[in-house]
Amino acid sequence: MTMSSIRARITLGASLIVAVVLVIGAALFLWTLDRTLTSSLADTAERSAEALASGLDEDDGRIAEADDDDLVQLLDEDGTVLAANDEAAGLPAITDPDRDERTIEVDDDRYVVVTASAEDGVLALGVPLDEVEDSVAATRGLLFVAVPLLVLVVAGVTWTTVGRSLRPVETMRSDVSGIGASDLARRVEVPPGRDEIPRLARTMNAMLERLEASARQQRQFVSDASHELRSPIASMRQSAEVLQRHPSADLDLPATVLAETDRLDGLVSAMLVLARSDEHGLALRRQPVDVDDLVLAETTRLRAAGLEVDGSAIAPARIDADRRLLGQVVRNLADNAARHARTAVAFSVSEGDGRATITVDDDGDGIAAADRERVFGRFVRLDEGRARDAGGSGLGLAIVAEVVRAHGGRVGIDDSPLGGARFTVQLPVHPPETPAP
Template sequence: MNRIREWLRPSHWGLRIRSAVAAALTVGAVLLLAAAAMLGLLNRSLLRELDAAAGTRADSIVNELTRGSVAELPGSLFDATGQVAVVQIVDARGRIVRASDAKTSAPLLDPNTVTEPAHGLRPTSAHDKDLRVAARPVVAPDGRYVVLVAGDSEPAERAVKRVGALVAVGGPLVVAAAALATYLLVGRSLRSVEEIRSRVAGIGATGLSERVPVPVARDEIARLAETMNDMLARVEAGHEAQRRFVGDASHELRSPLAVVTAALELARDRPETLDAELIGGTMLPETERMRQLIEDLLTLAAADENGLELRTGDVDLDDLAGEQAAALRARGGLTVRTDIEPVRVQGDQPKLARALRNIVENAAAHARSTVVVTVRRDGAHALVLVDDDGPGIPVADRARVFGRFVRLEADRARATGGSGLGLAIVAEIVAAHGGSVTIDESPWGGARFVIRLPVGIDHAIPDAP
């Protein structure tokens, strides 16, 4: 018994049963209301026709009485045919002077109650309650009379009952058909959903290239499958990027770690070799390279998780660009030119300085002899342009170089100390400030990096509490 009560709870029903029950209740309620309205209208229509027929017969008798006596009325006006059941002419004293049935001895109505034309009246208790009476008072040449014509409403009631019986028989069939159709249709739709669910359940970390089946019908289930496939593609791309990121990071850390490990092993086996040259020339540079790489990785990881946290304030871009140009000029080996105008923006000064440093270092690494740093204002934006006269960057690779661990020259890692993360960090910092960074062709034949930042508008993330 408890199990039956549990099963009767809608919360324990499946979606197919709940949908079928809901469809049955909805269709049943609509049919019930429609049947009630239809039977009511049908009954009113039949009674209206009955009253109209009785009123028409009474009007015909009244017209004849105004031109002659009761005895002169045609016998056809008193025939009980069609919807007319009883015809009576009653004088002012309540006597029936002429009737369709000579056996009727009591008037259908008290003539004294009839003062004006009426229809749909109930007869006195001496007659059948199914009769509906049309009454017409008339003044004839031989006196005052009341014409009473009654129609029998029983045929109309039988017709309404027959229609009601048909509705009572057909209604449950329609409800059952609607419930069955809903049950089958929902089941068919759920089969597609179940196929999608089972396929997704079977997709593991090693099978992200699999996709769920898309139904042929272009309906909501098909759109769900397409959305699921798009999501799987994004998950696969993210998983592949993460795997590649971990692999590239491991590869980048392996080289400096191996150098430091080899130097320490050498110092352990031959302590006399641990001198300033080994420490300053080998261990410290490799350790610094490893530290910088770890900081870059942490910066990108923070950007992926919550976005870069910026501590904003007024930043003079001209000062930052001038400092980077001066530092590059002090290193020697390259001609450094500047064309700097005073421009102030809202941003995080250390992070903007790092972005400019990475761009300038990238230009220096690829320039043959000249690097040009330009800062100017362009309407509501500040522009920082860094040009070099190096080999440039092909158009097809200009967007790709801002990816992580991307190097256009396979042999340039050890030569320049680059890890392939510098430009990726630049893109994250500039995006966090509401700006953009693009690459064009430099007038000197190399690459031109263009940083565009909004002026006077704080697009940065608020300071952390």
């Protein structure tokens, strides 16, 4: 829907509302005017009837003192016409003797009828409503012209006002339509004021900032992934070329290919997990999981690799979680600790206050406070002990952060009592309930 159509719809709607209100108001005004003028004329007629009744002179059923346009009758208590003027001659009783006021129609002419007590009965006086009808008709004619003019004025004012109000929106629409994927750094101009239009502009700018950050992150991710994928491919190619040129060289090509293939497989799997997280969040298949069993399995694996592993602080803990993803979290933390430990790694598991807590300690160089947030980024390696030849892809801790967040938990880094880094993961025992729609 274009701004012109919105402008036209608002103008039409406002004009229709004003037209309906004016028509109803005009009808009420005309009705009130008719009632008011009729009531005023009836008051005047009552005084005239009283004056006529006090000096009534009727001769052979004829009343001669009344005005020619009025209807005058002398009625007895039963409503029988005893006398009348020439205008009312031959007419039945124009009112009841005990009725104060009424409106009648005689030969397409309207009259207001009042009564007054006379010596021989009740005097009924009908005064024509011609002047009242003329006044109402004149007012009706004025309103017939004024109401459409007022509607046109309101339509013009609404059209101008709405156009002026929507002009900043049209400017923003034009600016946004010209922003492409290559110039997400552009922003729309925020008009002055504190109403909805400036707030809309600020919301659009915030959205553009998020889009720019997402695009920048995506480009960085593609660049880093390309660099990571090139390394194992180059290693396999180099080994194959050496053997091709020097068949007698002491190189185990199958072992190199298998090792690099495992590295590629782990890298691709990690990128798929992060891609799913970015697209629509991780789909969790929750089930009861014994966290201590997962951690004990890692202690056994690291001991087999020749490390000194302390698992004495592992206590039973069960939570509702995705077993596969939670196992990947524990595996990544264990591999990270093993990669940077000098000789010792320690695990602990505990449960309390509705949360299960996993801690992994190592006696390596530790992580500086300034790097403890950055280390959870993608393809991030710290300078010390995190070179590519150490085996890490820079995605393990990023996966830990995403999976823990998807489970409603949190992960943090502190100094370890062993001298290195301590990773602490806290996960809710039961997932938060989803509110009913």
